[in-house]
Amino acid sequence: MQHWHRLRALPDPAHLPALKPEYVHQRPAAGLGPLEPPPRVLLLYGSLRERSFSRLAVEEAARLLQFFGCATRIFDPSDLPLPDQVPGDDHPAVHELREHALWSEAQVWCSPERHGTITGIMKAQIDHLPLAYKGLRPTQGRTLAVMQVSGGSQSFNAVNTLRILGRWMRMFTIPNQSSVAKAYQEFDEAGRMRPSPYYERIVDVMEELVRFTVLLRPHAEKLVDRYSERIEADRPVGAADAILAAIKPGA
Numbered sequence: 745m746q747h748w749h750r751l752r753a754l755p756d757p758a759h760l761p762a763l764k765p766e767y768v769h770q771r772p773a774a775g776l777g778p779l780e781p782p783p784r785v786l787l788l789y790g791s792l793r794e795r796s797f798s799r800l801a802v803e804e805a806a807r808l809l810q811f812f813g814c815a816t817r818i819f820d821p822s823d824l825p826l827p828d829q830v831p832g833d834d835h836p837a838v839h840e841l842r843e844h845a846l847w848s849e850a851q852v853w854c855s856p857e858r859h860g861t862i863t864g865i866m867k868a869q870i871d872h873l874p875l876a877y878k879g880l881r882p883t884q885g886r887t888l889a890v891m892q893v894s895g896g897s898q899s900f901n902a903v904n905t906l907r908i909l910g911r912w913m914r915m916f917t918i919p920n921q922s923s924v925a926k927a928y929q930e931f932d933e934a935g936r937m938r939p940s941p942y943y944e945r946i947v948d949v950m951e952e953l954v955r956f957t958v959l960l961r962p963h964a965e966k967l968v969d970r971y972s973e974r975i976e977a978d979r980p981v982g983a984a985d986a987i988l989a990a991i992k993p994g995a
Contacts, residue, residue: 750840752799752818754806755935762939763808763947772812772951773958782815783957786848790855790866792822795935797893797927798854798866801946804937805852805891808950817844819869827871838872845873845882849964850957851915852950854891854922857902862892870909883913885964889953891922891946898925914968916960920945920952 773779787806789798799818806816824837845851855866873882888910892902903921910917924930924942937943960967974981 750820750837752820754803757807757810760807762937762943773955776955777958777962782813783850784848785809785814785816785850786844787818787852788869790863798856800931800935801891801893802854805946805950808947812954819844821865821869824868826868841872842877842882846880850887850953852889853906855902857892857894857899860901862902862905883915885968886915887957888915888917889949893924893927898923918952918956920949922946922949
């Protein structure tokens with residue numbers, strides 16, 4: 745297996761002190777589609793502070809996703825260059841981020857709200873994910889959950905911006921979302937989230953992400969099969985598809 749240099753190790757992955765197990769479906773997507781192989785989820789956060797609340801929120805999300813049977817990767821953007829800073833984006837951190845995006849079936853984006861929107865660190869990561877890369881599409885057809893943390897009162901500016909970006913990147917952004925207000929009050933000294941309605945919402949969002957990912961995974965390629973892209977790739981449809989497309993409704 746390739747050794748990745750920019751994946752964060754998840755501390756205490758099986759320790760979920762704020763979770764009430766008697767109320768949890770450990771396989772929330774059971775009955776919606778195949779659960780194997782485990783859904784693959786890439787998590788991105790938007791702050792380089794030593795005590796980054798967006799990173800701590802992402803770590804809580806990753807623990808829940810692993811509890812729900814998913815494989816997770818948390819990307820560390822600490823040496824990611826700015827878009828267009830390196831000619832051709834030829835930088836190891838950019839290459840690694842794109843490989844993780846290609847690996848993923850689902851993603852979680854969590855940004856602090858800064859000056860009423862997402863941070864530059866968050867935007868830089870998304871800007872380094874092209875719609876097309878080596879003939880593949882690192883984001884198209886993937887499910888997406890959006891989250892934000894705030895230093896003040898609850899706001900939804902960052903998650904609203906992330907929703908716009910998710911749509912632009914042709915992702916299926918799930919309906920639920922998380923916004924943690926006064927995040928400095930919600931985590932203990934060890935960096936673990938305290939029991940609260942904010943934590944419960946993160947559980948809700950991760951449950952929903954797993955459900956939508958499992959529900960859509962058998963159909964993901966079909967759902968993003970576009971006429972314009974078939975022309976661009978010079979990929980004519982098969983004879984059977986062409987016949988079906990030519991049949992008029994009601995004929």
